[in-house]
Amino acid sequence: MKSSKPIPSTPRHSLLIVDDDVGFVHAAAEIARQNGFAVTTASSIEQAISCLEGSQFDLALIDLTLPDGNGMDLLDHVDLAGTQTVLVTGKPTLESALQAVRTPVVDYLVKPLQIERYQELLDDAQRRRPIVEASDTWRDMAGGSSLQKIKDAIRRVAKTDASVLIVGESGTGKELVARALHEESGRTGVMIAVNSGAVPPDLPASQLFGHEKGSFTGAISRHAGFFEQAHGGTLFLDEITEMPLHLQVHLLRALESKCVRRVGGQVDIPVDVRVVSATNRIPQQAIADGRMREDLFYRLSEFPLSLPPLRDRPEDIAILATTFLDRLNQRYGTRRAFAAGVMDRLLAHRWPGNIRELRNLVQRGYIMADGNRVDVDFQTQRPREPIAEDAHSITFRVGTTLDEIERRVLLKTLAYHGNNKLKAAEVLGISAKTIYNRLARYGAADDDAEIQDAN
Amino acid sequence: MPTKQQKPQPESAAGSKPGGPANADQIAHAVHDLRNSMNTLLMNAAVLGAGARNVPESLRPFIEQIGKSGRRCSEDLTHLFELVENRTR
Numbered sequence: 001m002k003s004s005k006p007i008p009s010t011p012r013h014s015l016l017i018v019d020d021d022v023g024f025v026h027a028a029a030e031i032a033r034q035n036g037f038a039v040t041t042a043s044s045i046e047q048a049i050s051c052l053e054g055s056q057f058d059l060a061l062i063d064l065t066l067p068d069g070n071g072m073d074l075l076d077h078v079d080l081a082g083t084q085t086v087l088v089t090g091k092p093t094l095e096s097a098l099q100a101v102r103t104p105v106v107d108y109l110v111k112p113l114q115i116e117r118y119q120e121l122l123d124d125a126q127r128r129r130p131i132v133e134a135s136d137t138w139r140d141m142a143g144g145s146s147l148q149k150i151k152d153a154i155r156r157v158a159k160t161d162a163s164v165l166i167v168g169e170s171g172t173g174k175e176l177v178a179r180a181l182h183e184e185s186g187r188t189g190v191m192i193a194v195n196s197g198a199v200p201p202d203l204p205a206s207q208l209f210g211h212e213k214g215s216f217t218g219a220i221s222r223h224a225g226f227f228e229q230a231h232g233g234t235l236f237l238d239e240i241t242e243m244p245l246h247l248q249v250h251l252l253r254a255l256e257s258k259c260v261r262r263v264g265g266q267v268d269i270p271v272d273v274r275v276v277s278a279t280n281r282i283p284q285q286a287i288a289d290g291r292m293r294e295d296l297f298y299r300l301s302e303f304p305l306s307l308p309p310l311r312d313r314p315e316d317i318a319i320l321a322t323t324f325l326d327r328l329n330q331r332y333g334t335r336r337a338f339a340a341g342v343m344d345r346l347l348a349h350r351w352p353g354n355i356r357e358l359r360n361l362v363q364r365g366y367i368m369a370d371g372n373r374v375d376v377d378f379q380t381q382r383p384r385e386p387i388a389e390d391a392h393s394i395t396f397r398v399g400t401t402l403d404e405i406e407r408r409v410l411l412k413t414l415a416y417h418g419n420n421k422l423k424a425a426e427v428l429g430i431s432a433k434t435i436y437n438r439l440a441r442y443g444a445a446d447d448d449a450e451i452q453d454a455n
Numbered sequence: 456m457p458t459k460q461q462k463p464q465p466e467s468a469a470g471s472k473p474g475g476p477a478n479a480d481q482i483a484h485a486v487h488d489l490r491n492s493m494n495t496l497l498m499n500a501a502v503l504g505a506g507a508r509n510v511p512e513s514l515r516p517f518i519e520q521i522g523k524s525g526r527r528c529s530e531d532l533t534h535l536f537e538l539v540e541n542r543t544r
Contacts, residue, residue: 021491021494021495023495023498023499024491024494024495024498027495027498027499027501027502028498030502031498031501031502031505034505065487090487090488090490090491090494091483091487091490110490111490111491111493111494112490112493112494112496112497112529112532112533113494113497113498114497114526114529115497115498115500115501115526118498118501
């Protein structure tokens with residue numbers, strides 16, 4: 001689940017570890033944390049894709065043999081221009097080695113990983129500029145008139161306190177714009193990103209506004225909610241039209257009073273938070289459908305910002321494609337160029353996945369290039385069949401082991417109930433002791449991040 | 456703590472006849488498992504090594520030894536893997 005992602009003002013370097021060996025992952029993550037990295041972990045391709053959507057990492061360590069496929073499949077989802085990618089395998093074969101060698105942008109290591117080599121990777125990543133400034137994509141990117149208009153709007157509104165509602169299809173870069181707004185704002189606090197549709201339904205107020213110790217079963221300590229965490233900074237509410245209606249009432253009240261009251265609290269706490277929200281729906285339609293309160297819409301959209309789909313701004317396609325290729329060339333010291341006819345094919349495409357799809361296509365073309373000619377192949381851009389899953393449901397591929405099913409059900413249930421182990425035990429029909437035993441076995445007893453990852 | 460998919464033990468090293476020669480797939484499988492186990496062991500040894508200053512002084516040599524032995528095992532195993540892989544190729 002990407003329920004909340006704090007984005008520090010002073011960015012730390014970030015590492016994504018994709019491996020289903022829990023014992024290795026925990027140890028590798030611990031070493032990276034000791035080196036100052038913010039670590040995200042995923043145990044499958046599906047989880048990793050979820051982590052990579054809207055987030056960038058300085059370093060990605062990807063196991064080739066994963067329960068739901070080959071780690072190479074993830075290369076389409078990593079921004080290789082900014083992420084040092086390392087494929088790791090315990091099964092070195094001639095084929096995978098050749099594939100990797102053909103891909104100059106990734107390192108390829110065989111298990112057992114030498115700790116000295118791992119430390120070198122961490123050091124190298126730290127020497128490079130952190131890539132959290134994804135908004136560089138906006139700041140530095142040349143573009144046609146529509147892109148320039150968006151950049152101009154970001155620059156003008158960023159310095160104000162106006163709430164911004166970003167509307168655009170998937171892949172148009174809504175979260176990047178939110179980050180750009182935060183970074184250009186000059187606000188000293190952090191940006192907290194919240195997926196409004198993924199907030200556990202039984203603890204929404206607690207998540208947003210915090211709670212006092214003992215305010216409900218499982219509230220074992222005082223907790224600052226997203227509003228308080230974002231004090232002095234920006235609160236980014238993604239998928240705002242998916243927020244439960246009763247929570248929209250609380251949100252509106254907080255926005256109007258500029259105060260929050262923790263669940264179980266007696267006092268109103270003033271908060272200085274700039275709110276940026278986003279949706280891929282048409283807000284007026286969401287209001288008509290009863291999914292969004294009209295008064296909240298007006299409160300959130302003091303400055304509406306529409307990100308047009310790529311197909312409506314063909315003048316940007318060539319510019320963006322060239323920019324993506326230039327970044328890869330710059331990153332890896334190459335001089336690759338598009339083959340003849342590529343631009344015509346790019347212009348003729350409909351781009352249902354928008355900028356993200358274009359970036360992935362260029363990246364794949366770069367990886368698979370023979371010599372310095374970069375071609376693109378729309379046939380290989382087959383999106384993975386998404387397994388329908390959200391905060392309320394869980395889906396398994398045929399062949400998933402019973403151990404893995406049990407582990408994911410338990411972690412997902414915990415995440416759904418805000419890590420309330422008593423509640424999770426109750427709905428699963430097991431004892432709390434069993435939950436603790438299982439978590440200890442998974443090595444996740446104190447790792448809320450893993451539980452959060454389960455969603 | 457579970458490690459990488461606990462693989463079923465081969466019927467013998469051979470998988471067909473006890474005491475019989477193992478086929479290339481079985482050897483590759485066993486090598487893969489061993490690489491993963493060694494990988495987990497080494498990384499955890501590194502964590503222990505980094506935290507050695509927090510344990511009683513009398514225990515520190517043992518932690519250091521885990522790291523040293525782990526690295527030596529890794530080198531020896533890598534050499535062994537190369538020998539085995541060359542032989543089964």
